[in-house]
Amino acid sequence: MNVRKRHGRYGFDAPWALAGLLFGAIVLLALATASFTLDILPAGLAFLFGALYTLASAASYLYTTRRGKFAVWAEELGRLEGGERLLDLGCGRGAVLLLAAQRLEKGRAAGVDLWRSRDQSGNNAPVTRANAAAEGVSERVDLVTGDLRDLPFGDDAFDVVVSSLAVHNIAAAEGRERAVREAHRVLRPGGLMLIADFQHTPAYESTLRELGVVDVRRRDAGWRFWYGGPWFRTEIVEARKPAS
Template sequence: MRAKNVQIQTKPNYGIDAPGLVRFFFTAGAVALAIFLVVLFSSLWGQIPKIVVGTLLGIAATYLLGMGCFMLYGSKVMKLKDRDNLLNLVPWSGRELVLDVGCGRGLMLVGAAKRLTTGKAIGIDLWQQHDQANNSAAAALSNAATEGVTERVEVKTADMRQLPFSENYFDVVLSSWAVHNIEAETDRKTALDEIVRVLKPNGMVVLSDIIYQAEYAHYFERHGMTNVQRHNNAIRDLVLKAVTFGSFAPSAVSACKSA
């Protein structure tokens, strides 16, 4: 799909990931806070039960509301900062053909297009609303228009487990917070098979995600990719894994396809 009749906005909007989970954290946090206040101001409770139940509810409310805020921060701030650092890993010539796997509203797609001169960035996605709020081909193209890169961007509806491109097609394959959405490990492996298949010899993949980075790095090493590197901040990783019970620690893996 190319940009036609795309509504121009003044600022790009790269959306909110896992909107159902964000809603859950805010709703559950608000309920816990409301019960906490009821317990706190109730005259029906004795002092000790009030302190015990109040403390537990206070901790639950703080955690749930904190997680909701943190998820918004991840979507709106952390990911944008990480995008530039990740794109800096690629030695751009400006002529590359780039694929963004699970492009959503176009965060990496548009970021890559801004580094191209004669090249082209193509994004594919299934536009699953539970993975990112209001993601669509039109939303990605609208962000491309806002950032002035319409001419260098294209989007297609496709499943990352069956990429509609011939082998050795792309110079660079990017993906941000998308592959983990595939639940079965065998299906994630199929997506990685596809990424490697469509990458040209000497081409580079930069795969950023919130979990499974070790799985991706092992896959690339086992499949003859060279220069396999993990890009993570050990302290941030440790803290995020601890507070999210291992479910959220964004970092990336990069690798090159052998010539």
């Protein structure tokens, strides 16, 4: 599926990680140059290979954060019918939230976040509101400051709950489990849950199964959602809350 032109500003996921890759590539290129200058061919070739490898990882990371994840989520959200109530956990600048809102002509999308820039560059509520306005969906979007471990919503409040690379930012395993349990609590019976992450997805699946969710599966999101390579691939936990 082609992703429509985006009008908002969505920053970079974990910008320190991308900066680290680029810095590493520069250092390795400098070492390769020095080695070749000193006529140390094996070391120069090794450093050059390392630099090219690191640059390839940086290119993969940059592609995912600027385009790839949008393409994957556009396909995932293609199943929306247009009248759902959707919640985005850790919505950040609105990459997934606003993609969803564009499809909810008769529905509504809510995003909850603690607005920390270490997780995404320039991550704050005014930026997300500006992005919603730029995408023309402000009237369908609600932004809430809140903790994923204690969501400020009632039971069964949403038809769809999504999250993209947010739950892993909770440091403690017990906290991540609470976040998944909260996501399950606010999802209506029969509702859809989609959690994309590159860490802890087996634990998310296990928690949902403990909660009695039978219709749950964990799958690879594909190369468009690699943060540097297949060793940092993203998986999607997809689940349907049992109908009451």
